Structure formats: structure tokens, C-alpha cells
Amino acid sequence: MGKPTGFLDYERQTSRELSPRARIKDFKEFHVPLSKEQQQLQGARCMACGVPFCQSGQMIGSMVSGCPLNNLIPEWNDLVYHGNWEAAYARLSKTNCFPEFTARVCPALCEAACTCSLNGEPVSTKENERAIIENAFLAGLVKPQPPKVRTGKRVAIAGSGPAGLAAAYYLNRRGHSVTVYERSDRPGGLLRYGIPNMKLEKDVVDRRIELMKAEGVEFVLNTDIGADVKAEKLLRDYDRVLLACGASNPRDIKVPGRESKGIYFAVDFLSSVTKSLMDSGLEDQRYVPVKGKKVLVIGGGDTGNDCVGTSVRLGAASVLQLEMMPRLPDERAENNPWPQWPRVCKTDYGQQEAAAVFGHDPRVYQTTVTEFIADKKGNVCKARLVKLESKKDEKTGRMVMAPREGTEEVVDADLVLIAAGFLGSQKYVTDAFRVEVNERTNVKTEQDKYQTSVKNVFTAGDMRRGQSLVVWAIREGREAAKAVDESLMGYTNL
Numbered sequence: 446m447g448k449p450t451g452f453l454d455y456e457r458q459t460s461r462e463l464s465p466r467a468r469i470k471d472f473k474e475f476h477v478p479l480s481k482e483q484q485q486l487q488g489a490r491c492m493a494c495g496v497p498f499c500q501s502g503q504m505i506g507s508m509v510s511g512c513p514l515n516n517l518i519p520e521w522n523d524l525v526y527h528g529n530w531e532a533a534y535a536r537l538s539k540t541n542c543f544p545e546f547t548a549r550v551c552p553a554l555c556e557a558a559c560t561c562s563l564n565g566e567p568v569s570t571k572e573n574e575r576a577i578i579e580n581a582f583l584a585g586l587v588k589p590q591p592p593k594v595r596t597g598k599r600v601a602i603a604g605s606g607p608a609g610l611a612a613a614y615y616l617n618r619r620g621h622s623v624t625v626y627e628r629s630d631r632p633g634g635l636l637r638y639g640i641p642n643m644k645l646e647k648d649v650v651d652r653r654i655e656l657m658k659a660e661g662v663e664f665v666l667n668t669d670i671g672a673d674v675k676a677e678k679l680l681r682d683y684d685r686v687l688l689a690c691g692a693s694n695p696r697d698i699k700v701p702g703r704e705s706k707g708i709y710f711a712v713d714f715l716s717s718v719t720k721s722l723m724d725s726g727l728e729d730q731r732y733v734p735v736k737g738k739k740v741l742v743i744g745g746g747d748t749g750n751d752c753v754g755t756s757v758r759l760g761a762a763s764v765l766q767l768e769m770m771p772r773l774p775d776e777r778a779e780n781n782p783w784p785q786w787p788r789v790c791k792t793d794y795g796q797q798e799a800a801a802v803f804g805h806d807p808r809v810y811q812t813t814v815t816e817f818i819a820d821k822k823g824n825v826c827k828a829r830l831v832k833l834e835s836k837k838d839e840k841t842g843r844m845v846m847a848p849r850e851g852t853e854e855v856v857d858a859d860l861v862l863i864a865a866g867f868l869g870s871q872k873y874v875t876d877a878f879r880v881e882v883n884e885r886t887n888v889k890t891e892q893d894k895y896q897t898s899v900k901n902v903f904t905a906g907d908m909r910r911g912q913s914l915v916v917w918a919i920r921e922g923r924e925a926a927k928a929v930d931e932s933l934m935g936y937t938n939l
Contacts, residue, residue, distance in 0.1 A: 447526045451489030457566035458487060465794075465801035469758050472642040472722055474549070475794075481528075484576045487569045488525030490561060491518070498558040498784040499570060502920075508786040511558040513920040514547075516540045518555055518570055525573050534581040537574065542614045543653060543919055545582075546607065546636060548575030549645050551916045552747075558784040582652070589659035592620040598933045601626065601683040603670040603874070606634025607915045608906025609689035610657070611922025612929070615939050617662045619930050624683070625662060628669040631723070634691060635907075635915070638716035641751050643758075643794070647723060671877035685901050685929050688888060689922065690874050692867040692907035698743060702817030705825040709733055711748045711864035718755055735759035739857045741828055742766040742807070743814060744864030747793070752862045754795030757802055764799045765856060766807040767814065769833060769846050811846070815853065817861065828858045867912040878902055887911050895925040896932070903929050 448454070460476040462468070468475035479487070499518045501511035512518065517536050524533035537544055548571055559567035581587050598621045602609045605627040617623045631637055633650045658664065668674055670690070679686050695710040697703070717732040724731070740756045742749050745768030756764050773790040781788050792806070799807040811833045818827040832852035838845045869886030881889040881898040888897055888904040895903045905925035906918040923939075930937040 447523050448489035451486075451526070452492050452561050452565075452568075455486050455490050457490065457561075457569055458483060459569050459572055462794075465798040468643070469754075469798050469802070472758060474643060474646050478576065478579075479572070481530075481576070481580070484573060485526050485528055488522045488527075488573055490568045491522035491526070491570075492560055492568075493519040493523065494560045498560065499555040499568075501558065502554075506781075506785045509554055510784045510786065512555045513914075513917050514540050514923075516555065516574075521577060522568060522570065522573055525577065530577065530580045530584070531586060533577045534586050537577050541574075541919065542611055542923070543607065544574050544578040545649050545653065546645065547916050547919065548572070548578060549649070550640055551914065554786065554916070557786050560784075563783045587656065589656055590618065591660045592618055594620050595622060596620040596934070598622065598685070599624070599683045600685045600687065600929060600933075601679045602687045602689055603679075604634055604689035604691060604906070604908070605632040605637075605664065606639075606689060606691050606906060607636055607918035608691075608908075608922040608925070609634065609687070610636075610653075611919045612687055612689060612905055612926040613662050613922075614657060615923055615926035616929060617657070617660055619926075619937075619939055621930070621933065623662050624665060626665045626668050626670050626674065628667065628673075630667055630720075632664050632666065635918070638719050639712060639748075640915075641715060641755055642719060642722060643754065644751070647719070671874040676877040676879075680901060684933060685903065686878070687895075687925060687929060688870075688874065688878065688880070688897070688902065688904040688908055689906045689925075690870060690908050692869055692887070692912045693871045694868040694886070695863065696865040696868050698814055698863050698865060700814055700816050702819055702825070705817050705819040706823050707825040707859055708817060708861040708863065711742075711744065711752050711862050714862050715748070715751055715755060718759070732759075733860070735761050735860060737762050738860040740764045741814075741856070741858035741861045742864055743861065744768075744866065745770070745808065746864065746866065748866075749862075749864035750793040750795040752795070752864050753799050753807055754793075756860075756862075757795065757798045761860075763803060763857075764807045765809060765858070766796070766799075767812045767830070768808055768810045769813055770811065771835075772808075772810045813846075813848075815848070817858075818855070824859065825861055826857065826859055827855050828861065829853060829855050867907070869911065870908045880904070885911055895921075895928040901932075903932075 463475040502513040521533040521536040553571040555570045556567040602625045613623045721732040740761045742752045816829040820826045832849045833846040834849045836847040883889045905921040927939045
């Protein structure tokens with residue numbers, strides 16, 4: 446702890462954001478980082494706590510507190526303060542293989558568990574992380590590190606999202622020959638097509654992919670495991686197979702009128718925009734059209750917010766976002782004490798932008814759709830909504846959100862985006878490998894294990910644990926790599 450009074454001497458400072466009206470003109474990242482000198486002062490605010498909850502990654506009150514990757518946060522915060530950027534990168538890379546991703550898209554579980562946030566503002570750990578990795582790239586510290594010796598073992602990984610990439614990263618560095626199969630035209634999975642460009646520009650993904658290729662990882666694109674390539678062939682050609690295909694089944698809204706044209710799953714909408722942006726800068730117009738339309742977004746999570754921000758950029762006439770649950774409080778409730786994850790109301794970038802353009806927050810709480818109404822051509826034109834209230838289900842005894850009588854209303858909507866989450870792994874993949882699935886259709890494993898019910902077949906990421914965060918997917922990939930390595934070698938040094 447280089448500055449014992451740092452948390453008293455310096456106020457929290459973060460990167461400057463472009464104004465909502467300025468940043469909606471393009472799909473570029475809109476944060477302007479602090480200078481190195483300013484960032485170093487932010488490192489001084491770290492208290493080097495005796496019990497650093499920021500790096501614990503443990504369950505507290507049914508929610509995760511701190512970093513699931515167990516990043517050595519107080520150590521590299523101190524190194525940032527002292528300007529020892531090379532050593533800070535060395536400490537960061539011991540636990541996180543892709544800090545350039547988490548520093549952009551992670552919700553900062555570390556900061557929520559920071560001791561400074563108990564009575565003030567947390568350390569700007571997420572931006573310190575970004576400064577470390579971007580400085581490392583700029584200084585030439587991030588170089589290909591191909592293994593000096595190959596083990597002769599071959600591993601196939603299905604899926605190039607954050608879990609698959611993390612597993613490939615570690616297994617390749619161990620000396621195994623790794624081939625990553627991806628059904629899309631470009632590698633990256635969720636990082637590529639699930640997260641909009643303004644949150645994660647794709648040259649950041651490409652930069653890491655090129656490094657992994659230089660280290661010896663092979664990528665096979667436009668290849669759908671379980672369809673284009675049979676499971677039997679993979680099991681015959683490789684010593685181990687790791688399934689990291691994500692939770693790919695979007696949750697649907699099954700109400701009258703669902704068959705109407707103009708209703709899309711959020712993931713299809715977002716991926717169409719990102720692909721068109723990469724292929725032609727949107728010139729080919731091969732994406733879901735938005736300009737001049739009244740957009741209804743169903744779902745209040747990160748994906749729903751991404752739909753709002755993307756719709757605003759594409760020229761929507763209006764945007765309405767439905768959330769089933771009540772609005773969270775602005776400050777922690779008494780039953781949600783530190784270091785639990787703070788269940789407070791958050792206004793994200795998309796909602797800020799919609800408010801700037803349309804004059805109000807796009808969110809409507811405790812509301813859902815009961816019917817979609819189509820015009821004579823079969824295109825959705827309206828939606829019937831109803832307010833919800835919390836009630837006890839007499840059969841289960843659980844509290845549920847139930848429709849409130851007399852609250853129905855009809856709103857205009859000629860484009861509907863369903864961002865209601867995902868339900869589990871895709872059946873054709875699990876059937877192809879004959880792996881067991883659990884009641885949520887995620888691939889079944891023992892607690893904290895990655896071996897499936899089929900010999901030599903492992904799984905990781907959302908496919909195993911269900912829809913989650915990028916940081917959890919990286920953690921899953923890292924731990925699955927250890928399990929695969931141990932099964933191949935009898936021990937692991939990963």
C-alpha cells in the first residue's frame with residue numbers, strides 16, 4: 446500500500462463519456478480514458494484491505510461478491526500507483542487472460558465489493574485494469590507466447606465465445622494442440638455478435654484472436670459442431686472435446702399474435718447489425734430495419750439496454766422498454782448490505798441515450814405483453830400491455846408477478862425486440878454428443894466439475910452454468926482447461 450491516505454486524499458475519477466447525442470452518431474466506443482498520471486492517482490485510492498472482498502469471488506447473500514477470476518486487485522492497484530505498469534501487467538495476467546474484454550464489458554463486481562464503497566466511492570478498479578492492459582499492448586509487452594514443447598495431445602473446442610477462447614488460451618500454452626470450431630463467419634461468439642460495437646469494438650477481439658493464432662491455436666469457421674461435423678469424428682480425431690457453445694436458446698414470449706412479422710429475438714437483431722457494420726459499415730443494409738419505427742423492447746437486462754442503444758443509433762422514431770420487475774431503489778436497502786452486490790437502480794448507456802433523444806427514460810416497470818396486434822399485411826403494429834403486481838402463488842408458495850386487473854392498455858409498436866434471456870444449450874448439440882442435461886437444459890456435470898456424462902467430453906461457460914457474465918465465462922474456461930489438462934496428463938500446472 447504505497448499511499449496509506451490515498452482513499453482520503455483523492456476523489457474517485459473515471460473516464461469521460463461523450464454526450465449521448467454525440468455518441469449516437471456512430472457505433473464507436475465512447476469513453477475517453479484518463480491520462481496515465483491521473484490513473485496512477487486512482488490506484489493510490491486502494492486500501493490494500495486485510496480482507497480484500499474485491500478479489501474474493503464468493504457467494505454472499507445468494508449473490509457473488511468480488512471478482513470471479515480472483516484478480517490480485519490490491520497488488521496491481523499499488524503497482525499502478527507507483528507507475529510500475531510492466532509489473533502490474535504481470536500480476537493482472539496471472540489470473541485474467543483477457544483483461545481487455547472484462548475491462549470493457551464486466552459490470553465491475555470488484556468495485557461493488559470494494560471497502561471504499563462502504564462509506565464512499567469505490568476504487569476505479571475496472572478502469573485501472575483497462576489502463577494496465579492497453580498500456581501493455583502499447584508498450585509491446587503483450588506478445589505471442591507459443592509453447593516450447595508440444596505434448597502430442599489434441600483438443601477440440603466447440604464455440605469461440607469467452608469460455609471457449611479462455612480454455613483454448615490455457616490448453617495451448619500448456620502444450621496441447623487446440624482447434625476451436627465456430628459456426629459463425631468470424632471467431633468471438635458472444636464477444637463478436639452478442640455485444641454491440643460501442644461496448645466492445647471488434648478490433649479489440651481481432652487483436653486477441655491474432656495473438657492466439659500466432660501462439661498456435663487453430664480456428665475453423667463456418668462449421669457447426671453436431672451438424673457440419675459429427676460428434677463421432679471429433680471424438681475419434683481428438684483426445685478431448687470441450688463443449689462451450691453457450692446458452693443459445695432465447696426465451697420466447699408466447700402470447701396471441703406472436704407469429705406477426707416484425708418481431709425478433711434480441712440476439713438476432715444485434716448480430717445482424719454487428720455483422721452488417723463489420724461487412725460494409727451498414728451500407729449493405731442487411732440488418733433488421735429500424736429507422737422511423739416505433740420500437741418495443743421486452744426485457745430490462747444488459748441485452749435489452751443494448752437493443753435500446755442500437756435502436757437509437759439506427760434512427761428509431763421511439764423506444765419503449767418493458768421490465769417485469771419493480772424499479773429498484775436508488776440506494777442500498779437495509780437487507781442488501783455491503784459487500785453484497787448492490788441491488789440498486791442503474792441507468793445504462795442506452796437508456797441515457799433514449800432519454801436524451803426522446804425526452805424520457807424508455808423503461809416501464811412491472812409491465813408485460815399479453816398480445817401482439819398485426820395489420821392487414823401481417824406486420825405487428827400494436828401491443829397490448831398489462832401492469833403486474835407481486836402475488837403469492839397458492840400452489841408453490843412462491844411470490845410471482847401476476848397481471849393486475851383493469852390495467853390493460855394498447856401501445857403502437859411496429860418493431861418488437863425480445864430480450865427476455867436464454868434458456869439453455871441447444872438440443873441438437875447435446876443430442877449429438879449424448880451428454881446429459883439438467884432441468885434447465887444446461888449440460889449436466891458434478892458440482893464444480895467440467896466432465897460431462899460422456900467420456901472425454903467436457904463443457905464450460907453458459908452451456909454448463911446457464912446465461913451469465915463474460916467474466917464468469919472466462920473463469921469457466923480457465924477451470925475447464927485445468928480439468929481437461931489433468932485428464933490428459935494426470936496432473937495440471939495451469
